[in-house]
Amino acid sequence: FSAPYPPYDPTDPTGFSYTTVVHRWPVIITGVIDRMHRLSHELCLEMNATEVEAEKEPLKLRIDEARGIIEKISKLKYEMGRNYVMEPIPSDGEPAETYNSELQRLAEEAKNTWFTAPWLFAECYLYRLLRSYFVQTTQWSSFDPFASQKAETFKQSGKAIHQIATTMHELQEEHAKLASDSEKLGVLFKEMIQMCLWGNATDLSLLTHMSSSDIENLQTVGKDAQTARAEFILRDDQEKVWSHVVSLSGGRVDFVLDNAGFELFTDLVFADFLVTYTPHVSTVVFHPKLIPWFVSDVTPGDFTDTIHSLLDPAFLPPPPGMDFEHLQTMIKRWERYVAEGVFALSVPATTPLGGGSDGAAESAQFWTSPAPYWDMQRHAPGLWNALRASNLVIFKGDLNYRKLTGDVQWPAWTPFSTALGPLAGSFPLLSLRTNKADVVVGVEREIAEKLDGSGSKWRVDGRYALISFLEANKE
Numbered sequence: 104f105s106a107p108y109p110p111y112d113p114t115d116p117t118g119f120s121y122t123t124v125v126h127r128w129p130v131i132i133t134g135v136i137d138r139m140h141r142l143s144h145e146l147c148l149e150m151n152a153t154e155v156e157a158e159k160e161p162l163k164l165r166i167d168e169a170r171g172i173i174e175k176i177s178k179l180k181y182e183m184g185r186n187y188v189m190e191p192i193p194s195d196g197e198p199a200e201t202y203n204s205e206l207q208r209l210a211e212e213a214k215n216t217w218f219t220a221p222w223l224f225a226e227c228y229l230y231r232l233l234r235s236y237f238v239q240t241t242q243w244s245s246f247d248p249f250a251s252q253k254a255e256t257f258k259q260s261g262k263a264i265h266q267i268a269t270t271m272h273e274l275q276e277e278h279a280k281l282a283s284d285s286e287k288l289g290v291l292f293k294e295m296i297q298m299c300l301w302g303n304a305t306d307l308s309l310l311t312h313m314s315s316s317d318i319e320n321l322q323t324v325g326k327d328a329q330t331a332r333a334e335f336i337l338r339d340d341q342e343k344v345w346s347h348v349v350s351l352s353g354g355r356v357d358f359v360l361d362n363a364g365f366e367l368f369t370d371l372v373f374a375d376f377l378v379t380y381t382p383h384v385s386t387v388v389f390h391p392k393l394i395p396w397f398v399s400d401v402t403p404g405d406f407t408d409t410i411h412s413l414l415d416p417a418f419l420p421p422p423p424g425m426d427f428e429h430l431q432t433m434i435k436r437w438e439r440y441v442a443e444g445v446f447a448l449s450v451p452a453t454t455p456l457g458g459g460s461d462g463a464a465e466s467a468q469f470w471t472s473p474a475p476y477w478d479m480q481r482h483a484p485g486l487w488n489a490l491r492a493s494n495l496v497i498f499k500g501d502l503n504y505r506k507l508t509g510d511v512q513w514p515a516w517t518p519f520s521t522a523l524g525p526l527a528g529s530f531p532l533l534s535l536r537t538n539k540a541d542v543v544v545g546v547e548r549e550i551a552e553k554l555d556g557s558g559s560k561w562r563v564d565g566r567y568a569l570i571s572f573l574e575a576n577k578e
């Protein structure tokens with residue numbers, strides 16, 4: 104499929120891709136270099152402190168390899184800033200073919216440099232290239248250079264997390280009444296969908312400039328805050344999704360996950376609501392990323408760790424006056440759901456970074472390829488078929504939205520179904536996205552033109568959002 108508009112790329116200095124390449128990627132890369140420096144310094148101290156020769160050897164190897172990684176990343180930073188050619192991904196045992204063939208194609212068009220390549224492609228390539236530096240070592244191949252950042256930010260979400268857990272606890276008391284009150288269930292459904300939507304407002308690749316109180320404000324999910332934010336939902340298919348969900352009985356919902364930490368927590372709460380409080384859904388499948396991705400995306404390890412750390416009162420101590428038990432009861436239920444297969448990961452939870460070679464991992468590798476989702480059937484037929492068995496596939500977040508729409512310069516009033524290309528109608532599809540990149544579709548022309556003319560950064564500043572739903576084609 105080829106879209107009738109060109110992709111966004113940084114050749115336009117007024118676009119957000121330019122800002123990203125110039126300002127944000129260098130910050131992200133520098134963060135990784137700093138962390139590797141710190142770790143190798145700690146390893147040096149450890150090595151100097153040990154007197155056992157046999158223990159020094161493996162430490163030395165780790166240090167040497169860390170230095171090798173730092174060198175490569177520093178070179179990458181230098182070359183990126185000077186618009187060098189993007190080199191092929193080396194053969195490192197993980198999928199690279201889609202990247203390298205696209206690089207070749209871009210070379211023919213003289214668009215294979217950091218400031219000329221399509222933004223979506225270049226950004227995916229960046230994370231895949233970083234991965235190659237780690238996977239080619241013996242000591243760091245399962246290391247996630249963003250793990251500590253993910254955990255740190257997660258810790259700052261304590262207040263919102265305990266608030267939501269208390270709300271869910273109160274719901275529990277209403278359980279019996281709710282089951283027979285479909286109107287009330289519909290109202291709650293919308294609360295949940297909005298909580299899950301705004302959970303996407305906190306992704307770490309954008310947090311390069313935010314303070315922890317900014318983060319807390321973003322996470323305030325009380326009713327008033329939601330009403331205030333409703334005007335920022337520029338496309339709102341909540342009613343349509345609810346009508347679709349109501350038509351299901353014991354159905355399956357899939358989440359194509361985005362960020363770990365708070366956003367994943369909101370995904371799990373939404374999933375919990377669907378299976379615990381409605382008769383419409385009985386299983387939920389979660390799709391993680393198999394390599395460290397866009398800083399904060401969920402890996403299989405993050406999924407398991409998130410649930411475990413929520414059970415640790417030292418990790419997220421309840422704010423004064425709040426009851427840890429509310430959170431604990433909910434997480435214990437999730438653990439039971441995981442054990443019973445009500446909540447399932449699309450790959451085994453123990454899947455190592457990179458994924459290995461079983462079929463499920465092979466399918467999951469599609470999420471970290473640079474391919475737009477309209478090519479899913481061609482690139483990942485197994486995954487496409489698996490999703491066809493789902494009753495609702497929820498794509499979380501901004502990057503998933505860019506991939507759904509190919510990150511091309513569609514007029515903002517293009518129908519969502521057109522922008523999905525051949526993926527449209529494959530399965531019932533819901534995208535929950537706060538706007539953090541230029542591409543927007545499915546918004547009324549008048550509104551989009553007004554916002555564009557107002558000088559507002561509505562496409563990229565994360566204040567606006569889209570809830571876009573499309574049914575499956577009738578067989």
Ligand code: F6P
Binds near residue numbers: 306502
């Ligand atoms: O530039 C913003 C950005 O880094 C995009 O590259 C990416 O689409 C997005 O943030 C990641 O956001 P999310 O975690 O919502 O996919």
Ligand code: MG
Binds near residue numbers: 361362400500
């Ligand atoms: Mg993300």
